[in-house]
Amino acid sequence: MTPAALLLSLALLSVGAFWIGKSRSLAIVGGSRGVRNLHSLPSHYGLMTAMWCALPALAVIGVWLVFQDAIILRLVTDHLPAGVRELPSNDLSLVLNDVRNLVAGNVPAASVGEPVRLAAAEYTHLRGISRMALTVLVMIMVIATVLTVRSRITPEVRARNRVEKVIEWLLIGCSTIAVFTTIGIVASVAFEAFRFFAKIPVFDFLLGTQWSPQMAIRADQVGSSGAFGAVPLFAGTLLISLIAMLIAVPIGLFSAIYLAEYAHPKFRTWAKPLLEVLAGVPTVVYGFFAALTIGPALRGWGESFGLNVASESALAAGLVMGIMIIPFVSSLADDMISAVPQSLRDGAYALGATRSETIKQVVMRAALPGIVGGVLLAASRAIGETMIVVMAAGLAANLTANPLEAVTTVTVQIVTLLVGDQEFDSPKTLAAFALGLVLFLVTLALNVLALHIVRKYREQYE
């Protein structure tokens, strides 16, 4: 059976096991009249049986599937002709890849050589045996455990407690996934990044001003030495983020002030969600908008003023990114302004201040830490934003502060380095992970700082 079919039948068997356990518990106390003699509800006995049926089998299937492929490949490799087997490991893995592709039906059989075809046939054969063995094993386990559990059911068995213990462990297991994700991110990105730093010194990467990641793939190629100085990327990222913040902070802040302090409640109820739509539009849409509409428009305007604007200028990308993060600034600022106690405003009014004076001199000062936190969050969003810059910013690393020129960013380079053909181990591929590590650390620091400021401030008025 294929793994999917096996899982499906296991699910059906578990339903059966539930029913067996439930009816067994009812039978030993003589039908529904004797239920009060049972320690737990009949459904708890059913659940207990079903869990014994499913969980061990799932564990076996999981372990089996993890190792199946590696073991079969090993066997297949051993049976390859000696000439193929003694190839260097890179070429051997290419051959094995061909075998896998042939098995998966991705390539026609005619396009590969005889050894590969034989190996693929053997692979399919061994996989068939392995699947059969797994099916038999799982079936035997299911029958054995269900029968054992069934014979052990007595009125005294504390089925509910056992079931609930298992459920609680499942809940705990789920909650650790967030931690494992973080560990996974740090471990995977950092691991590849350290391999990169083993080839390119850290300081060359962080402080170098030359970025041209095209490496010579063959030793005899010329003209592509590969330079990995990331300063132009950092500068480009900062430039575009800065433009975005220059758009988003004033607009976001003023709209938050207007909506929180001046607007009629009716206007507020429809204006606020409408502004938040800006954050819900997929970033790829903004990217398309920037590349198709804003970029050429800026170029046209620039020409009419006699300025030379690159069609992939930092200004176009930054402008559109600014529009995207307006809601991040405005909704957080709105929350912070609303959290300022009315008594502070009343005090200012009583001293004769106008509304704008109250806002500028009292409300904003009280809300300032929270607003700074919100702006930092928005900045981290801008630094990590990918699609807009991939579609609207340039590819060439250009160390400039002129927003009318094309610059490139960290995220753009990650995408260009990793999309398309790539070879693992080359500094070009690993550089993407080094950039990812920098990106992760910077945004993490910004977030921690922002959350800290926001939380500290919130506590003051609660």
Place this chain on the structure above:
Amino acid sequence: MNNTNKPHKTPQETAAIVERSLRRRYWAERRFRFYGLAAVIAGMTFLVYLFFTIFSNGIGAFRQTEVRLAIYFDPQVIDPQGTRTTADLLAADYQSLIRASLKARFPEVEGRAQTRQLTHLVSSSASFDLQKLVARDPAVIGKTQDVWLLASDDVDLLEKGHIDRKLVEAERPLKDEQLRWADKLEAEGALALKFNRTFLTGGDSREPEKAGIWGAVVGSFFTLVLTLLLSFPIGVATAVYLEEFARRNRWTDIIEVNINNLAAVPSIVFGLLGLAVFIGFFGLPRSAPLVGALVLTLLTLPTIIIASRAALKAVPPSIREAALGMGASKIQMVMHHVLPLAMPGMLTGTIIGMARALGESAPLLMIGMVAFIVDIPKGITDPATALPVQVFLWSDSPERGFVEKTSGAIIVLLAFLVVMNTTAVILRKRFERRW
């Protein structure tokens, strides 16, 4: 406290000072208020302009120019041996039928170059449509029939008014003669805009007139369904554990801080994780919805957990106490009473998380869901792309015809998002209970 250096002001003098400054202060007030309103209006204008651009560009993608040609299904070309077997019917040169029909229509055309320009009016994929037509109904062989065929992307652009006739011939995709032929067809009513079914039901293609989004929609569907199946149970379980069972200790603090930080990690970093762990370490297939779903699950989990915890917090403690007081165990109390009451809030959060996952493309680029894939994916391990990635791919294509397709795909994507978000809002309005 009085400043001894300055003489005391009388109340009248103070009033005069205030009077004089009032005008300025009221002006500042009005100006400040105007800035606020202007900011709100600026935000709205951006929104309207964005939607207007996309819609005015993309609405044309749902209609496609077709050409009516009188095709003579020449038995000599299709099936010279008269075997009528499917293999023979499929192997025939249908392009020559189109060429013959066009030449019959425009007898003045001579020479290879001109003939090539003439056949360029019809899409190069039109021969496949003829092939299908014959395969479905071999009885047409030997007859002459009027058939509507896809026009080429350039004729489509002309019909939709995107080609400037005043340009010099060399700068136009269509030459003077082609324009004349197209006008002639147009005058006879043999050139018409029809509803573009291919766009909604076809896979990707290099030819703009043949490209469709169905492959991407199916890819997105597989990815999203799997994401939902994984992230909803895990997210709810995590929220239940943290809200109802966990004691406050260092471990739960670590989990909480983690969740909050993950919510703000750039999505591309999740893509790097997927590339290194799921593809590099576990050896899962590239470009597959399975890997996309795993990455998007990790990406949406924080959103779902945070929303679910808020929903659990909103259930009043009295419900819990009543259940426990009636002798329910803690699990029973959660499963039978708290969860059903918190479910609408959790579902709302989940739908919003799913909407975010649907619009996400950066992590999918990392795991290779950007390949050019013509076939409609049939399972979660087939190579596939997703809707936003399709938008990205098409926006990169040089052909002018793809601009329209890209905007059309965006319209479809936005339509899905609107439906999902509206569902979330309705769900919240209808089932949310306030205690």
